Amino acid sequence: MSRLQLKGVGKSYGATKALRHADLDIEAGEVHVLMGSNGSGKSTLSKIVAGSVRPDTGEILLDGKPVSITGPQAARRLGIAIFYQELSLAAHRTVAENICLADLPSRGVFVDRTALEARAAKYIALFDGVTGDDFSPDAVVQDLRADQRQLVEIMKTLAGEASVLIFDEATSALDRAQVERFFEILRDLKRQGRSIIFISHRMDEIFAIGDRATVIRDGEIVGSRQIAGTTPAEIISMMVGAQEETATVADAAPARPAGPPVLSVRGLTGPGFSDIGFDVRAGEILGFGGLHGQGQSAVLRALFGANSPTAGSVELGGKPLHPKNPRATIRQGVAYVSGDRSRDGVVSGRPILENVMPIHYLRERMMLANPSALAAKALPALQALKTKFAGLGHPISSLSGGNQQKVVIARWLIDRPAVLLLDDPTKGIDLSAKADLFSLIRKLAGEGMGIVLYASEDAELLDNADRILVFNGGAIRRELTGAARTRFNLYQAAYEAA
Structure with missing residues (x-):
């Protein structure tokens, strides 16, 4: 069953076409991997779905119905959450406050600290044992290590309880134990019927967690493959395309010039x-x-x-x-x-x-x-x-x-x-x-x-x-x-x- 569909979605910045007539189908209960080189259009597509970029053309359907995603808040109301490659944490606030930042529980004009800590504890517990001894709900984010900050951003994304989750390079700063725990969480979300868009630069992760992979090249979607029925070499060939050329540096030039x-x-x-x-x-x-x-x-x-x-x-x-x-x-x-x-x-x-x-x-x-x-x-x-x-x-x-x-x-x-x-x-x-x-x-x-x-x-x-x-x-x-x-x-x- 299709949860999210993109039909003919395009985005240009002046003369640069960041995304061309993209057609994409994300099913309920799957991890769908986006792959492509730097500047291929992966992040642009993700930002369009998350409402931080407005497309120039095309339409987006959620559960078969056309939707207008006018901004990040509209995306959250539709059940879409995103982990951005550039972390969006409040450095001077606590872990608990950052996890609940999009929807702080309140009593009148004041934050309900008891409810906030209880809600944050639910997501912190998911990573119990891999966060580090100095990680706590009241720890200030700017005092955390890079991997711990990345975990807070993941917890913040999960806290939206969205039906469509986008993770753009969410594992880049994590160690192996943290990645394995994160993948356990993603598999559980799949069983719940959530739809997950996953972007990673690590081929082993892609084959460990992905169900399908879609390759984007120069702003165009060139094809999708079932992960179980493909190989890394086949996916890379799709990313490269028909051209397979060496550099145009003069072939006669030595690869390692002489001299100290x-x-x-x-x-x-x-x-x-x-x-x-x-x-x-x-x-x-x-x-x-x-x-x-x-x-x-x-x-x-x-x-x-x-x-x-x-x-x-x-x-x-x-x-x-x-x-x-x-x-x-x-x-x-x-x-x-x-x-x-x-x-x-x-x-x-x-x-x-x-x-x-x-x-x-x-x-x-x-x-x-x-x-x-x-x-x-x-x-x-x-x-x-x-x-x-x-x-x-x-x-x-x-x-x-x-x-x-x-x-x-x-x-x-x-x-x-x-x-x-x-x-x-x-x-x-x-x-x-x-x-x-x-x-x-x-x-x-x-x-x-x-x-x-x-x-x-x-x-x-x-x-x-x-x-x-x-x-x-x-x-x-x-x-x-x-x-x-x-x-x-x-x-x-x-x-x-x-």
Whole structure:
């Protein structure tokens, strides 16, 4: 019996079609797995069902009747609950308060603490024995470990007692015992007739808990399979599609350029990653692959000094590098470019010249600046990236997103670094700007710079990286070189058991 149906559902963001005419049927009493690469449309589909995104086309039916899901509250009233990949907890509130946050029991204008604690206890008891000794109803969420916070979010989702439950990467921070307990709960919910949409990057989990799997590729649903009657290889083939190409990096180029490494990492461990080790050689573009949020960005930020590692060693040009803070790593020759311009890039409200020069200020320890001299240094770097701007005195906000990102990259080209760390640098910019950026990146590598590139778009890695290290669960699971740099191998390593 169909519990939830999507017919011709589509969603576009400008020229980008995030979801195209999606048809999906979720039955009562099943765990239905959604699979696809980064940006394939899984989360967009989930958010449409949960009411946080409004579709442009199509209709949604619940128990055979068309429904209008106008927002998250409307979804909850219809019996739909979602666990978002980005946790939505109130950090300064207690575990019990977060579990009941969507529907706090009250007496008049006051919260009924007795009823709240009794309701929360029901869901906490489901995970008895796997939460940790310091986990309690009155524990403040911000004081909990990452796995405990994720458990609170799961409990909060379960507390809605919804007939349709969506779990988007709900197991990403959990240990094996916690996952097994969660799966026991899901199986019990199946027996009750609940419908569950499940998204995971772990192939072993998909085959352990799923009944059916639907594959989404480039915003389109390409097919569904009964889990019991398929294999991981078949599902990955559906994700890849007919194209099976190696990277377009020149085949004649050696996978591991000769010469000593410019960056050596051994046993690097910190929040979100463990025991990371690799070398980057002069002239090499080393790719970080895998599904989003598997530790790639955390490693890059740790190497830059934005997040402190707890163990391991790093060498830059054969000398110890202690990434305690960005100021120290910048002066030693490490550069970092983030795709999050608003957080890590542009200085909002300031002129283009001021946005392109801060690294030069820092490295030269400048106290006073001559604008003409600075402009003479800034212009070649901006021109190398084909940056379009009216004048250096214009505000950074006058530029398009792509040109703002070019300014952020240009600031590192004035005083060339030894190593360039690229953390999904093309996020949110147009195709023309991407082409300019990667043309320059390949040119810099050709001049001997060591480059580490994390890209959430697989094609960017396959087209540009000499080697690809595939991350899963905060660890490197596989290295792809030469002819092994294929989309199939990239997906297989990304989804293999953690």
